[in-house]
Amino acid sequence: MTDTGSPREKSYRFLLRLRPRVQPYRSSFLWAALLIVVGTVIGLAFPLVVRELLDAAFLAGDRGMLDRIALFLIALFLFQAVVNLGQSYLTASVAERVVADLRKDLFRHLMSQPPGFFARKRVGELSSRLASDAGLVQGILRFGVPELVRQGLFLVGALILVTITHPRLTLVTMIAIPPTVLAGWLLGRRVRRISTGIQDRLAGAVSRAEQVFTQITTVQSFTRERWEAERFRQEVDATRDEGLRRAVARALLTGTVTFTAFGAIVLVLWEGGRLVLEGALTPGTLVAFLLYAVTIAGAVTSLAGFWGNLQEASGAARRIFDLLDEELELAEPRDPTPLPRPVTGRVEYRGVRFRYGEELPDVLREIDLVLEPGETVALVGASGAGKSTLAALLPRFYDVREGAVLLDGVDVRELALAELRSTVGLVPQEPMLFAGTVRENLLYGQPEAGVEALEEASRQAHAHEFISRFPKGFEQEIGERGVTLSAGQRQRMAIARVMLKSPAILILDEASSALDAESERLVQDALERLMEGRTTLVIAHRLSTILRADRILVLDQGEIVADGIHRDLLKESELYARLYHRQFEQALASSGVRSSDVAAAGKR
Numbered sequence: 001m002t003d004t005g006s007p008r009e010k011s012y013r014f015l016l017r018l019r020p021r022v023q024p025y026r027s028s029f030l031w032a033a034l035l036i037v038v039g040t041v042i043g044l045a046f047p048l049v050v051r052e053l054l055d056a057a058f059l060a061g062d063r064g065m066l067d068r069i070a071l072f073l074i075a076l077f078l079f080q081a082v083v084n085l086g087q088s089y090l091t092a093s094v095a096e097r098v099v100a101d102l103r104k105d106l107f108r109h110l111m112s113q114p115p116g117f118f119a120r121k122r123v124g125e126l127s128s129r130l131a132s133d134a135g136l137v138q139g140i141l142r143f144g145v146p147e148l149v150r151q152g153l154f155l156v157g158a159l160i161l162v163t164i165t166h167p168r169l170t171l172v173t174m175i176a177i178p179p180t181v182l183a184g185w186l187l188g189r190r191v192r193r194i195s196t197g198i199q200d201r202l203a204g205a206v207s208r209a210e211q212v213f214t215q216i217t218t219v220q221s222f223t224r225e226r227w228e229a230e231r232f233r234q235e236v237d238a239t240r241d242e243g244l245r246r247a248v249a250r251a252l253l254t255g256t257v258t259f260t261a262f263g264a265i266v267l268v269l270w271e272g273g274r275l276v277l278e279g280a281l282t283p284g285t286l287v288a289f290l291l292y293a294v295t296i297a298g299a300v301t302s303l304a305g306f307w308g309n310l311q312e313a314s315g316a317a318r319r320i321f322d323l324l325d326e327e328l329e330l331a332e333p334r335d336p337t338p339l340p341r342p343v344t345g346r347v348e349y350r351g352v353r354f355r356y357g358e359e360l361p362d363v364l365r366e367i368d369l370v371l372e373p374g375e376t377v378a379l380v381g382a383s384g385a386g387k388s389t390l391a392a393l394l395p396r397f398y399d400v401r402e403g404a405v406l407l408d409g410v411d412v413r414e415l416a417l418a419e420l421r422s423t424v425g426l427v428p429q430e431p432m433l434f435a436g437t438v439r440e441n442l443l444y445g446q447p448e449a450g451v452e453a454l455e456e457a458s459r460q461a462h463a464h465e466f467i468s469r470f471p472k473g474f475e476q477e478i479g480e481r482g483v484t485l486s487a488g489q490r491q492r493m494a495i496a497r498v499m500l501k502s503p504a505i506l507i508l509d510e511a512s513s514a515l516d517a518e519s520e521r522l523v524q525d526a527l528e529r530l531m532e533g534r535t536t537l538v539i540a541h542r543l544s545t546i547l548r549a550d551r552i553l554v555l556d557q558g559e560i561v562a563d564g565i566h567r568d569l570l571k572e573s574e575l576y577a578r579l580y581h582r583q584f585e586q587a588l589a590s591s592g593v594r595s596s597d598v599a600a601a602g603k604r
């Protein structure tokens with residue numbers, strides 16, 4: 001996502017794409033434009049009034065005229081202040097609303113992307129699109145565009161007026177324009193290049209910092225704090241150095257532009273002063289002329305500065321539109337098939353083949369599988385065998401490459417995503433909770449559920465015990481990512497959350513690390529209640545689970561190599577026997593189950 005200063009036609013296109021987004025606020029926009037024009041006209045009239053004032057005072061010696069003109073000027077500026085106030089409010093309101101819309105659209109679009117999309121992107125980058133890039137676009141709409149119009153009008157208006165007033169002096173003024181524009185263009189380009197570099201670098205550093213914060217235990221357990229700090233330091237120092245380079249370029253830009261502008265003013269003063277001495281020019285006209293020259297210089301300066309801002313904002317707009325343009329990777333069916341009611345929860349994988357990317361190997365091959373309603377099927381296999389992938393195809397986190405996944409006989413791709421996902425409940429291995437209260441977290445999938453349902457679900461999930469011990473009960477705030485809860489409590493919360501949603505089908509990714517015996521028992525019990533009457537696909541890590549399962553599927557390198565119950569598989573499948581001994585006996589040893597139980601189970 002590096003903006004390497006694309007050609008300007010290309011990058012302006014992205015700012016122009018804001019046009020339809022301004023459309024709904026057209027009337028505010030047009031009023032603001034009108035007020036800008038009025039404000040500019042007043043600004044342009046000012047030197048002419050000053051000329052009258054000075055000439056009246058000095059040439060005609062008319063004291064009354066002087067007073068009247070001074071009063072008129074005060075009234076004029078008061079009016080201009082009101083005009084500017086209104087214009088400033090109107091442009092702000094358009095900019096705020098357009099950017100708020102843009103942020104909302106972007107967030108909505110991003111949220112509809114499947115998990116694979118987020119696996120490929122850096123989360124820090126996405127957040128900076130929402131925050132700082134949108135902020136840059138807002139800045140250009142709020143200040144940049146009005147300033148461009150105002151200064152453009154000032155420049156054209158003042159140039160016309162000075163030309164009318166005194167063509168010769170105008171020529172003198174013009175001398176300053178080419179060097180100013182050249183400096184603005186060259187240095188402005190440099191400023192912009194550096195700015196983009198700084199933003200990319202900073203985004204990288206911030207994204208790393210975010211990763212460090214979320215994985216702080218990993219960092220600290222490996223005592224990599226110093227190394228991370230060093231890495232961060234390097235990035236920040238590099239940003240600082242770039243920032244200093246940008247400051248030099250900006251200072252050069254401002255310096256050059258200011259010098260040429262004031263140089264021009266001195267030239268005018270010198271040449272004009274001569275003309276006044278010769279009697280060819282009134283002092284009032286000279287002052288008016290100078291005021292115009294200052295206006296022109298100011299306009300040129302701010303237009304030159306505007307260049308850099310414009311480029312910066314175009315880059316930001318481009319990054320936002322790039323994300324908005326990314327097609328949704330999972331298309332909602334245009335004309336979704338409704339699920340036949342009542343939902344029975346029959347799941348079928350028919351000749352499914354899947355890989356994560358075109359150039360990546362197949363992760364699943366020829367998967368044929370039926371889960372009858374209410375059946376519990378345990379998936380076992382070595383790590384990387386494709387268990388999670390197989391499960392992820394059901395709620396359509398990814399789409400199959402070949403074959404189909406069917407729910408009650410309907411291809412999941414033909415179902416409305418919302419309907420599909422309300423039918424499938426997910427208890428992940430390491431449930432994450434949001435910062436907020438216990439209640440908010442439990443109601444996450446079912447916000448309209450009543451108090452009774454909430455309490456019943458938490459009771460069923462053995463969550464009620466610990467929730468009622470919280471000082472504030474259901475209103476207890478839990479830290480971001482649920483850090484104030486133990487692993488077992490988080491799992492019970494996750495179970496209660498799915499219990500409330502009451503899906504016909506359940507995907508269970510068992511935690512691979514055992515909890516302490518008591519916690520384990522509570523979680524197991526909660527899970528059993530949850531699984532009751534639901535079709536369940538469980539990625540099994542616990543012996544009790546595979547013993548209870550109606551069927552066990554052994555997955556090896558993306559293929560189902562055995563299918564049966566524990567006792568048979570132990571005899572028939574060498575892979576299963578091996579996995580079983582390695583994985584479950586170890587787990588048993590640590591969870592304190594007597595080995596005679598295992599032996600008994602093995603004989604079952």
Ligand code: ADP
Nearest residue numbers: 119356363381382383384385386387388389390
């Ligand atoms: P399991 O759950 O059995 O441990 P997974 O389904 O997680 O296995 O992974 C199966 C294979 O797919 C692994 O080789 C893994 O590296 C690969 N894989 C998993 N997720 C992704 C992904 N998002 N992008 C690319 N490859 C992936």
